[in-house]
């Protein structure tokens with residue numbers, strides 16, 4: 077049995093392992109671990125206390141995939157509900173669908189008995205206000221919601237080098253079943269309704285008991301375009317060892333052209349419970365906890381450098 081998580085999963089990884097030790101499934105463990113991060117108001121990249129979108133509304137993305145059945149559930153742009161991962165699990169278990177977004181996702185959350193909670197807390201609200209006051213003309217900021225061309229301002233306001241984050245959890249239970257999950261408030265100051273990779277099965281998460289599982293953080297647009305989580309598991313399926321599979325999936329991102337490229341990170345496990353972490357940036361670690369360990373440990377991520385960075389976007393735009 078093993079649980080692997082991004083470092084902000086520190087508030088939930090012990091509890092996730094306890095679930096496995098008590099005979100719970102990998103899906104139970106992933107949900108338990110992620111819920112504790114979603115409830116952590118000090119983490120401004122996930123759940124309650126997350127950074128809002130451009131208009132100041134917190135919109136959550138989350139997904140969960142059960143590697144035993146390849147069943148999956150996801151929610152996107154979900155408002156006023158802390159436990160996006162649990163709503164995603166309910167989508168997987170109660171509906172003939174995989175993915176709900178926006179008002180439909182919020183309605184389903186209410187029907188499933190989740191409390192309506194205002195997710196925007198004081199600190200993220202003041203960071204949002206200060207950043208946007210600094211980056212946008214005063215007359216635009218004062219009437220942001222009335223802007224007929226809000227799209228113009230998203231480019232000025234958003235910068236993935238400045239505010240980012242997601243929680244990833246992977247678990248393998250006593251039966252060998254594997255689950256992957258991710259939850260995020262997404263790219264800070266994103267255009268309303270923007271979905272990242274976290275709720276997109278195959279982009280932000282993928283799990284298949286026969287081969288392994290992966291989950292991503294970083295610029296979601298890149299993982300969506302390259303189907304990154306699925307790529308890692310697909311390389312495992314092709315018999316490529318975990319370390320090589322992760323490095324290849326990261327290098328695949330170098331094929332993405334154009335603007336809007338930045339950093340990518342992911343964690344992965346294979347069907348034998350081996351784990352690894354990867355990053356394109358300079359410093360990074362991930363957490364793991366195996367059944368025989370009394371506490372989680374941090375391991376370094378392998379760095380695979382990517383060619384294109386966010387800064388290139390300015391040159392590309394100027395040239396058009």
Ligand code: ASP
Nearest residue numbers: 240241242262272294296
């Ligand atoms: N992957 C997330 C998204 O694109 C954000 C992040 O992990 O930084 O929404």
